[in-house]
Amino acid sequence: MPALVWSDALSLSMPVMDHTHEAFVELLALVEQADDASLLRHWQALIEHTVDHFGQEDAWMRATGFAPGNCHSTQHAVVLEVMRDSARRGTQGELDWVRRIAAELADWFPNHAQTMDAGLALHLKSVGYDPVTGLLTAPSALPTQAISGCGSNSCHDKAAANDTQAPQRTEAANEPLPVGESLV
Numbered sequence: 001m002p003a004l005v006w007s008d009a010l011s012l013s014m015p016v017m018d019h020t021h022e023a024f025v026e027l028l029a030l031v032e033q034a035d036d037a038s039l040l041r042h043w044q045a046l047i048e049h050t051v052d053h054f055g056q057e058d059a060w061m062r063a064t065g066f067a068p069g070n071c072h073s074t075q076h077a078v079v080l081e082v083m084r085d086s087a088r089r090g091t092q093g094e095l096d097w098v099r100r101i102a103a104e105l106a107d108w109f110p111n112h113a114q115t116m117d118a119g120l121a122l123h124l125k126s127v128g129y130d131p132v133t134g135l136l137t138a139p140s141a142l143p144t145q146a147i148s149g150c151g152s153n154s155c156h157d158k159a160a161a162n163d164t165q166a167p168q169r170t171e172a173a174n175e176p177l178p179v180g181e182s183l184v
């Protein structure tokens with residue numbers, strides 16, 4: 001059984017987001033269960049899906065009042081870079097490293113979904129933003145100042161501090177994936 005499986009506990013009651021998250025969980029399970037011959041193919045498929053997944057959420061944030069460098073988008077960028085770096089190492093034969101980062105992702109994702117993504121879902125609903133059509137029905141509810149946090153209840157001073165810590169971690173090639181405890 002994979003380390004992470006989809007369940008209602010991961011649902012954020014926003015179908016378009018849930019659909020993407022369920023696909024992420026399924027692709028990650030394929031990575032975890034892949035043999036060495038197919039590992040990098042599955043890892044690349046997960047990366048490509050994650051580019052769309054994170055890009056979609058980043059676009060929703062831009063459309064509803066978040067600053068470009070908000071902590072949620074910053075975490076996306078850090079995680080994606082770790083995944084890409086892992087793919088490079090995988091092509092050099094470090095398959096165990098790819099498997100290690102995949103395991104880290106399985107630990108990281110529930111926390112990210114239940115804090116940053118949950119906060120984003122609530123925010124989108126509060127401003128009447130339809131993520132499928134891009135229509136905004138309550139523009140008066142948009143923030144008057146750009147949001148630099150992640151919008152979740154867990155976003156506080158620690159998150160702001162991590163805005164500066166996160167990029168530094170990507171430079172440490174042997175560091176594990178930054179998991180929830182370090183970025184949320």
Ligand SMILES: [Fe+2]
Pocket residue numbers: 021053057113117
């Ligand atoms: Fe997400």
Ligand SMILES: [Fe+2]
Pocket residue numbers: 054057072076112116117
């Ligand atoms: Fe996210």
